[in-house]
Amino acid sequence: MKHSIDELLKALTKEISEASQTIGKSFNLNSGVKRLVSQIQSAISDLKAVNSMLTEIRVENDRLSKKVLAQLGKESFDIAGKYGKAATDYMAGVQKMVRAGHQNVSELAELSLAAQNAGNMTADLTADLTERMILTTDKAYKMNGSVANLTKVLDGMNQISNKNNVGLADLSEGLSSISQTAATLGVDAGEATAALGTMTETTQAGSAQAANALETILLYTRQVSDAGKGVSAEGLSAYERACNALNVRLRETRDGVVGLRDPMEVLGELSSAYNKLGDSSTRKTNLLDSLGGGQTAAQMDALLSQWSTYESMLGQYKSGAGSMARDAEKLADSWEGASNRLYNTLTSTVSNVVNSDAVIAVTNGLNGILSVVNKVTESLGSLGTIGVGAGLFAGLKNVGRVKRNPS
Secondary structure, rough: OOOHHHHHHHHHHHHHHHHHHHOOOOOOOOOOOOOHHHHHHHHHHHHHHHHHHHHHHHHHOOOOOHHHHHHHHHHHHHHHHHHHOOOOHHHHHHHHHOOOOOHHHHHHHHHHHHHHHHHHOOOOOOHHHHHHHHHHHHOOOOOOOOOHHHHHHHHEEEEEEEEHOOHHHHHHHHHHHHHHHHHHOOOOOHHHHHHHHHHHHHOOOOOHHHHHHHHHHHHOOOOOOHHHHOOHHHHHHHHHHHHHHOOOOOOEOOOEEEEEHHHHHHHHHHHHHOOOOOOHHHHHHHHHHOOOOOHHHHHHHHHOHHHHHHHHHHHHHHHOOOHHHHHHHHHHOOOOHHHHHHHHHHHHHHHHHOOOHHHHHOOOHHHHHHHHHHHHHHHOOOOOOOOOHHHHHHHHHHOOOOOOOOO
């Protein structure tokens, strides 16, 4: 263990000095490096938590070998560091993807981190919400864990959030709620997201209300009764009559067979007719009343009145490729991003010192490594604001003289 501690001390000396130069000499190196050393300390402590999580994963899925688990634990620091997250954040995502039965758990967990990173540029997008949205969307649209398809959805949502006054968290919450119904009724993820974004931005009533209303509107438009949503056969007939009064048909004949039309096409035609009417028009009132009034009617009015916003958001969704990556680059250019890059480098150093077998049983000896990092922090405390050169190395050199207990 003494050999490993010496290796870690040597590696930390080299990595801190090199990476600190990339951040820039204009920063207070004392406070900056102390912060980064604190991140290293947290990363080392996380090894114990990662070990526990790997054990839980092994219990839940005994098909995963010790070697595969060790690799998951080792790569967790590199992947999490890219997004300024703790290894445990990444491993929590891995756990959820394993429980959902996916095979490409590493890629899906990283996608969740990327979405959280993009979402936190403008809103508080939590890990639980991100992972729930990924899993529900994947299941609803039968993507079979396709990272490419899920990235397209997240890129589109992020682009809408960037261009409008609606948070990525709101869009994620809404799509999580409605994806299964939307997919079943023939509405793709982009259409559902654009509709949710339009309703949420226009009414400011929240994503839950928008999702609930959109689900009800789609049921009426596709003529599906649902007692739980208060959609009865009589209500469906009243809605169809109200649409017919606006010269919009819910049904069409194809190859001699009568069937229901695409719901978003119907809503687009309704918006055109609806917006030509005055506010006191009975035809407009009848359409809203056929939905039962209340929040559903208010959200329908918002969607139809602001159909141009819907079309704009849908276009933004379709052009969103690379949106999350671009936001990550913005974050990388900041002081926080520079800190995250250094964190990634240093956590990689830590995981390299601990061999792959030890990742599974890493508890022994961690206190020795932690004591070294604590000594680094103590030495930095007396340095004040210093240059990138001699002061830092003097502090670390002092750590090298610390007498260690045998281990």
